Amino acid sequence: MTQTQINRQWLLAQRPVGAVHPSDFRYHEGAVPVAQPGDVLVRCLYFGYDASQRIWLTEEGGYLPPIYPGDPMRSIGLGKVIESRHPDFAPGDLVEGLLSWQDYAIVRADGVVPLRKLPSGDYPLSWNLGVFGVGGLTAYFGLADGLNIKVGDTVVVSAASGSIGSLAAGVAKALGAKRVIGIAGGTKKCQWIVDHAGYDVAIDYQGENLDERLRAVCPEGVDAYFDNVGGDMLDTLLMHMAPHGRVLICGALSTGYTEMVTEGPRNFMRVLTHNLTIQGILLSFYRDRMAQGASQMAQWVAEGRLHVEECLVEGFEKAPELLPTIFGGKSPGKLVLKVSELSS
Numbered sequence: 001m002t003q004t005q006i007n008r009q010w011l012l013a014q015r016p017v018g019a020v021h022p023s024d025f026r027y028h029e030g031a032v033p034v035a036q037p038g039d040v041l042v043r044c045l046y047f048g049y050d051a052s053q054r055i056w057l058t059e060e061g062g063y064l065p066p067i068y069p070g071d072p073m074r075s076i077g078l079g080k081v082i083e084s085r086h087p088d089f090a091p092g093d094l095v096e097g098l099l100s101w102q103d104y105a106i107v108r109a110d111g112v113v114p115l116r117k118l119p120s121g122d123y124p125l126s127w128n129l130g131v132f133g134v135g136g137l138t139a140y141f142g143l144a145d146g147l148n149i150k151v152g153d154t155v156v157v158s159a160a161s162g163s164i165g166s167l168a169a170g171v172a173k174a175l176g177a178k179r180v181i182g183i184a185g186g187t188k189k190c191q192w193i194v195d196h197a198g199y200d201v202a203i204d205y206q207g208e209n210l211d212e213r214l215r216a217v218c219p220e221g222v223d224a225y226f227d228n229v230g231g232d233m234l235d236t237l238l239m240h241m242a243p244h245g246r247v248l249i250c251g252a253l254s255t256g257y258t259e260m261v262t263e264g265p266r267n268f269m270r271v272l273t274h275n276l277t278i279q280g281i282l283l284s285f286y287r288d289r290m291a292q293g294a295s296q297m298a299q300w301v302a303e304g305r306l307h308v309e310e311c312l313v314e315g316f317e318k319a320p321e322l323l324p325t326i327f328g329g330k331s332p333g334k335l336v337l338k339v340s341e342l343s344s
Contacts, residue, residue, distance in 0.1 A: 007032045009072050010101035010319050012057065018258060019327065020054050022320035025073060025101075032104045035085045040107045040115060042079035044099050045342060047319060048129035049335040050076065050163065051326050054257035062260060063282060064098075064112055072100035073319070076113065076134055078125060079105070080342065094118040094342075096128050101319045103340065114287045121298070124310070125342070130334035131301060131308045132294045134283060135163035138250065139171050139226075140293045142281045146248040147224040151176035154218055156237060159228035159253055160199060161189040163334040168226055169198035170306040171297075177224075181217055183210070183233070185328075192332050196307050205233065214240045221245065229253045230262060238267040241276055249280040256327060309333025316340075 006029045013026040035041040055062035056074055067074060077099035081089050086109045089095065097115035099105045109115045118128050130136060142164075143149050149172055157168045160182025169180040182199035184190050190202035203213045210233065214222070221242025227234050231254030234247075241247065255262050271278060286293065300306045311331040313322060316339040326335065 005032050005104075006030075007102055007104050008316055009103075012067050012069050012071055012073055014069055015059070016054070016057055016258070019256060020057065020324050022324070024057075025320040027317075030102075033106045035083050035106060037085050038108060038110070039085050040081055040089050040095070040109060041083040042095060042097075042099060042105050042107050043082050043340065044077055044079045044103060044105055045338070045340050046078040046126050046129060047075040047099070047101065047337045047339060048077060048134065049322055049326050049337070050134060051251060051253055051257055053323060054327075055260065058257075058259055060260045062257075063284070072102045072105070073323075074098060074100050076129065077105075078118070078128055079107075089115070089117065094125065096133060103316075112284060114284075114290075116290065119294075123301075126310060126312060126336045126338070127308060129336050130163060130310055131167060131297055131306065133334075135334050136167050136297045137286065137290060137293045138281060138283050139164045139167045140297055141283070141286045141289070142226060142248050142250055143168060143171050143224075144175060145286075146279055146281045147226065147246045149175040149177050149224055151178075153177045153223040154220070154242075155180045155224045155226065156183065156214075156218070156222045156240075157181070157199075157226040157228070158183045158233055158237075159251070160184045160193045160197065160202070161332040162228065164250065165226075165228060166193070166197045166309050166333050167297075167306055169193070169200075170300065172224075173198060174300050174305045181214075181222075183229075189332060196309065197332070198307060210236050211239070224248070226250060230255060235265050235267045238265055238270040238276070241270060241274055243274045245274060245276050247276060247278040249278065253327065311335045312338060314338045 009028045081093040098113035181201045182193045193199045228251040230252035
């Protein structure tokens with residue numbers, strides 16, 4: 001490789017107003033960046049898609065510094081090390097970390113999202129973005145640590161067909177949950193989560209009354225709620241929590257992630273009257289335990305306890321058009337874009 005090679009990039013053209021659109025990005029061809037001391041130069045192979053990418057485009061940036069117009073769009077991704085000026089990484093290593101929508105990206109090993117050297121395994125490389133990556137590890141730590149799932153628990157998961165939700169039922173049952181109820185949008189997704197993702201019951205929030213359905217399927221209340229949606233759905237779930245119930249705040253899809261400020265739940269007094277516990281989860285707090293989490297997920301996959309669903313698309317040119325589908329229209333499972341061959 002020479003430093004004069006073209007580096008295809010998708011740059012932020014303007015901050016999105018409301019929902020993100022492909023036109024918020026522009027294509028650019030630049031030079032391959034030069035690694036400085038401590039840097040790792042990575043050839044990007046796969047980009048993962050997550051709802052949190054939208055909040056990185058706000059002026060606040062969420063839990064990361066904001067992306068500015070003219071910057072490459074960020075993504076958790078997979079790549080191959082081309083050049084390393086860090087002692088822990090060498091050319092040829094396969095890694096997962098905070099990459100960006102370009103062919104070649106400079107990554108800091110000590111960044112907010114740690115650069116992780118990938119172990120070899122008899123499974124698709126892209127699974128390191130899903131079941132062994134952000135979605136799977138968030139499901140694992142959220143259920144095992146955050147919600148502390150116990151034998152016999154009744155668990156409810158919102159956005160149950162997504163990258164986290166599609167794995168959450170299997171993880172909850174592996175931890176001992178008695179029943180797992182999934183909330184999804186539309187009859188097809190609801191049928192899918194029962195047939196493939198391990199849910200005992202599906203509730204279609206688009207076509208059914210959530211309050212009535214929860215009363216019918218959880219007559220003794222919900223022990224643990226994995227919340228990916230927030231808003232009115234969280235308010236409704238609070239009214240169905242059992243005494244000493246636990247709520248994990250993982251996302252707020254109902255807001256579209258267009259800003260950091262969100263309206264709190266109206267039914268907050270339920271926390272007092274039912275002695276509920278509410279906490280959040282951010283995977284970076286588990287950076288020292290990711291290998292342990294991935295190992296446990298791998299064991300459950302091998303045992304047939306988890307169904308792995310991946311929506312794999314190919315083509316660097318498709319990067320911007322896929323991002324809006326996270327908020328509606330994508331197929332179940334983890335959305336991944338393949339942008340280069342491993343051998344390139």
